[in-house]
Amino acid sequence: MAAADPLLGQFIGQHIQQHGPCPIRPYSVRSLFTPLSRSIAYQQLSGKAAGTIYGRFRDLFNHRRPTATALLKMDYQQLRDAGLSNNKTLALQDLADKIVRRQLPAANRVHQLPDQELIEQLTEVRGIGVWTVQMFLMFWLARLDILPTADLGIQKGLQLLDVLDDLPTPDELGQRGECWGPYRTVASWYLWRRTEVQN
16 A cells, blocks of 8 residues: 555554554454444444443343344334434334345345445445445455545545645545555545544
């Protein structure tokens, strides 16, 4: 990557020296419900608030792993009382319903499916957009060539890296990131880190 983008390569080298390399590694996905329900619960909330609500959500399962089947046995008000918004409650119910009906890929197949196919299938779930699936691809499946061009943190990271007056648009970020392939996930992770270093 350093040869393709010396500026980003220089930052990556400095970061590795100080903090170590990018830690993205694949997880064993036993069920799509676990990562996707967490993503839904965390949407549009600060980390602390999201963690509190997600903790209450998990408590509904009596300290067992949340499952789609168990969620479908709960009523709407139980989920709302845990602090989930109306939209998130409906999204979780839709996710659980699609998993139980086998309208989504089985967990043991997701590692074999192409990125775009997973994006197309998982965004059929209410409340799950492209960004949410991209985070799943990056942080659960460790797909190495994902660039979430609509992500504000990555846009800000590139603005700081390139010393731009304005945030790059998604199209500009996509064009700038072409040279990072096939490791655009790694580049994205370091651009997030760049926002933590303001000089």
